Amino acid sequence: MNERALRELIAEVKAERVSRRAFVRKMVGLGLTTPFATQLLAQAGLAQTVAPRSNYKPTKAGGGGTLKTLFWQGATLLNPHFAVGTKDQEGARIFYEPLAAWDPDGNLVPVLAAELPDIENGGIAADGMSVTWKLKKGVEWHDGRPFTADDVVFNWEYASDPATAATTIGDYRDAKVEKIDPLTVRVRFGKPTPFWTRMFVGATGMVIPKHLFEAYKGANSREAPANLKPVGTGPYRFVEFKPGDLVRGERNPAYHVPNRPYFDAIEMKGGGDAVSAARAVIQTGEYDFGWNMQVEDEILVKLENAGNAKGRAEIVLSRAIEHIQLNNTDPWTEVDGERSSLKTTHPLLSDPAVRQALRLLVDRASVQRYIYGRTAVATGNFLNNPEGFVSKNTAWEFNIDKANRLLDEAGWKRGPDGIRAKDGKNLKFVFQTSINAPRQKTQAIVKQACQKAGIDIELKSVTASVYFSSDVANPDTARKFYTDIQMFTTGTPSVPDPERFMQQFVSWEAASKDNKWQGMNSTRWRNDEYDKAFLAAQSELDPVKRAALFIKMNDLVVNEIAVIPVVNRRWVAVMSNNLKATLSGWDNDFWNLKDWYREA
Amino acid sequence: MGRYLLRRLLIAVPSLLGISVVLFAVLALAPGDPFGELASNPNVPPDVAAALRAKFGLDDPIALRYAHWLVAMLHGDWGFSFVSRMDVDTLILQRLPATLLIIGSSQVLALMIALPVGVYSAVRPYSVFDQIANLLAFIGFSLPTFFTGLLFILLFSIYLDWLPFVYRTDLGGSGWQWYWEEFKQAIMPIAVLALVQAASWTRYVRSSVLEVIRLDYVTTARAKGLPERMVVIKHVVRNALIPVVTLVALQMPALFGGAIVTEQIFRIPGIGSLLISSILANDTPVIMAVTFVFACLVILFNLVADILYGWLDPRIAYR
Numbered sequence: 001m002n003e004r005a006l007r008e009l010i011a012e013v014k015a016e017r018v019s020r021r022a023f024v025r026k027m028v029g030l031g032l033t034t035p036f037a038t039q040l041l042a043q044a045g046l047a048q049t050v051a052p053r054s055n056y057k058p059t060k061a062g063g064g065g066t067l068k069t070l071f072w073q074g075a076t077l078l079n080p081h082f083a084v085g086t087k088d089q090e091g092a093r094i095f096y097e098p099l100a101a102w103d104p105d106g107n108l109v110p111v112l113a114a115e116l117p118d119i120e121n122g123g124i125a126a127d128g129m130s131v132t133w134k135l136k137k138g139v140e141w142h143d144g145r146p147f148t149a150d151d152v153v154f155n156w157e158y159a160s161d162p163a164t165a166a167t168t169i170g171d172y173r174d175a176k177v178e179k180i181d182p183l184t185v186r187v188r189f190g191k192p193t194p195f196w197t198r199m200f201v202g203a204t205g206m207v208i209p210k211h212l213f214e215a216y217k218g219a220n221s222r223e224a225p226a227n228l229k230p231v232g233t234g235p236y237r238f239v240e241f242k243p244g245d246l247v248r249g250e251r252n253p254a255y256h257v258p259n260r261p262y263f264d265a266i267e268m269k270g271g272g273d274a275v276s277a278a279r280a281v282i283q284t285g286e287y288d289f290g291w292n293m294q295v296e297d298e299i300l301v302k303l304e305n306a307g308n309a310k311g312r313a314e315i316v317l318s319r320a321i322e323h324i325q326l327n328n329t330d331p332w333t334e335v336d337g338e339r340s341s342l343k344t345t346h347p348l349l350s351d352p353a354v355r356q357a358l359r360l361l362v363d364r365a366s367v368q369r370y371i372y373g374r375t376a377v378a379t380g381n382f383l384n385n386p387e388g389f390v391s392k393n394t395a396w397e398f399n400i401d402k403a404n405r406l407l408d409e410a411g412w413k414r415g416p417d418g419i420r421a422k423d424g425k426n427l428k429f430v431f432q433t434s435i436n437a438p439r440q441k442t443q444a445i446v447k448q449a450c451q452k453a454g455i456d457i458e459l460k461s462v463t464a465s466v467y468f469s470s471d472v473a474n475p476d477t478a479r480k481f482y483t484d485i486q487m488f489t490t491g492t493p494s495v496p497d498p499e500r501f502m503q504q505f506v507s508w509e510a511a512s513k514d515n516k517w518q519g520m521n522s523t524r525w526r527n528d529e530y531d532k533a534f535l536a537a538q539s540e541l542d543p544v545k546r547a548a549l550f551i552k553m554n555d556l557v558v559n560e561i562a563v564i565p566v567v568n569r570r571w572v573a574v575m576s577n578n579l580k581a582t583l584s585g586w587d588n589d590f591w592n593l594k595d596w597y598r599e600a
Numbered sequence: 601m602g603r604y605l606l607r608r609l610l611i612a613v614p615s616l617l618g619i620s621v622v623l624f625a626v627l628a629l630a631p632g633d634p635f636g637e638l639a640s641n642p643n644v645p646p647d648v649a650a651a652l653r654a655k656f657g658l659d660d661p662i663a664l665r666y667a668h669w670l671v672a673m674l675h676g677d678w679g680f681s682f683v684s685r686m687d688v689d690t691l692i693l694q695r696l697p698a699t700l701l702i703i704g705s706s707q708v709l710a711l712m713i714a715l716p717v718g719v720y721s722a723v724r725p726y727s728v729f730d731q732i733a734n735l736l737a738f739i740g741f742s743l744p745t746f747f748t749g750l751l752f753i754l755l756f757s758i759y760l761d762w763l764p765f766v767y768r769t770d771l772g773g774s775g776w777q778w779y780w781e782e783f784k785q786a787i788m789p790i791a792v793l794a795l796v797q798a799a800s801w802t803r804y805v806r807s808s809v810l811e812v813i814r815l816d817y818v819t820t821a822r823a824k825g826l827p828e829r830m831v832v833i834k835h836v837v838r839n840a841l842i843p844v845v846t847l848v849a850l851q852m853p854a855l856f857g858g859a860i861v862t863e864q865i866f867r868i869p870g871i872g873s874l875l876i877s878s879i880l881a882n883d884t885p886v887i888m889a890v891t892f893v894f895a896c897l898v899i900l901f902n903l904v905a906d907i908l909y910g911w912l913d914p915r916i917a918y919r
Contacts, residue, residue, distance in 0.1 A: 076684040165655050170645040222685045243684040245869035271867040469636040518646035
């Protein structure tokens, strides 16, 4: 886009023909950062105004017919505390609600809370040791019982009891929740906790009713009838559930938000594959919404551009980062019954010149352009989005000559076969990833560039179900990382606060035999400065200073080349042209289901 | 007859035990675990997935897990799915109607095509009709279901926009409208499965009728002056059906096992799609139950086929 086109576009925004969001998205699509795009608008005299988020138009509830949604993986259970993947959370989200949800920009929006806790209203204690939630008045469960503080406290008791076997236990066990009055609860922490949004917020924060689950807390949690017949506070009431196939709901006439929901019923159909789901939404219009479109952008574009396309792809920001990890330990030597042992260092990758060369050899622009299209953006950062946490101190380039120079200077000489060597060690790496067409293409792009720099890359691909499993007996898992280089995506699903996300590089998380390779740090990169920054961030209450600490962590990971970020992937869904829905990369697709409507 | 049945059933017990051991061992040795998705989610601490594994007994030795499973199975307890935490028998029963409807109708349709076409081709071998039937049969069974399925979707759903390609179990409407909608969504998967089946059965019926039709007793029947229709239906087809019955009976377990690929393509919530999603999620109790039921059905229908022989051909005796 040249300067003139850019000025024209800014003029469009001024004349309100193009929204700010659309403008920023377009700029980001061109490889600019969000802050820069916002800055462009500010320079043109279009400062950001706090606009009301909701653009819900219907003036009464109901009358919208059935909302038909298609999930290529159907929900297998409807108790949010048992959810294994996002598909289960989405199914539960039709009926249950959290106290607050995350909007697309990473802001908190109250749902069952009357207001958001902050320092000014006393909701967040100044010492960071507690958070007080005020609950919304007049909310009823679908069976007519009132929603109160007891329900919220019960959810903490339920999830934090190990015998319940809740998948949300990690979010609930480190705190204590108490009732202050029927509509107020206080969450107490053992230490100052800025990341208080872990509980009762977003995808893992849905609240289940105490009166139906009270008798099923602990070992008999599986027997609760309400596991299969949810009774929540949400916009739709339960009708039918067939695991893996179908979830059906009908409009909740007593919903606590006026004039909502618009649809009379909702259907969530599961099964099949992503490509045919995209067809059913865009091409035949049989369905209104298709979830998680892990489809090559080329196919989506083709479907959208067909003459009578009935739908479109909706692409939103997320944190998901496709990145290349460099092993810091030696994967080829066995020490005390484990390879990639912390007692070793990598014979080749311990040379900073080799790491720098590899970073220069990843052609991120081509990966974005030819493989991911609109669904990912090349990036030099590991921590991407929301805006406040993005480092502006990093840059990336693709430069084979520079890589060659670096290796020459470091004494890596080309042998007769063109492969560089030094002290009798050949520059040869094994590069593994999961079996997935875009990943194999990315591998090929990297391999080709490395060849030109005299580095020999052997490609390896592992079935996803093995690669991403926690199977202790299998040598091919990503956590064991028994090769030199590997690549995958991390950061889905993600919440805006990056604490959990950045934990994967702290030294005590290093995967090893001692922790049965459950540690999240598979690169085994260990750095005191990083550890200190992480610990400081965990209890830093000033949000700006905290963000600065995360940015520092990102810079350390990237500049020390623990990993090479490739592309920041987007969350993609498809929906029919007349469906109005806002998706969020920080929460479930159904985070704002109450506001979904169809434009005539 | 009674003793024969008893003996056959007793022989079935060790073979079923053997099958269950093999199935269990293969599943236990296969890589992956049901909580893999939790393991790769940075928001879930690793010990959560580990605690779940321990709670569901996934870390116990294989022999112990097998013993637990076997004892529970003998008590009629099929266990519960790790993924949906629902009882396995409920899950299977929920999926059965769709499978029975689709696969059952496709088998009936296949028989309705294969029997008349096969018999007619055999009565007039190498006629134009026979040649065309042969050609179509070869095309039919050389095209795999995933290909014909996609072809049908492309043609009837996308280009012509006549039929829906997502199978729904919650069709609205009632009476005739419901039947019409059900017919519209079921016809493609039924046709896909029936075509393959009909193609191979046509060839089978044709060759077994051809064998019988040349025999002397058929000539005798004709010589008695019986009309051709009577000769074919009463004398030829009945005898020619014996091998066909075996084939159909052995096909019956597939009826319950579902058609994995076709169910996946058309999103039919049947046993086949339950099996594939359980395999993808490493949901051992469900995979175990479905495959074990499948094994039982194979053994049962083998027995049924043997008994049917005797009824069709009284010369066969049970010993």
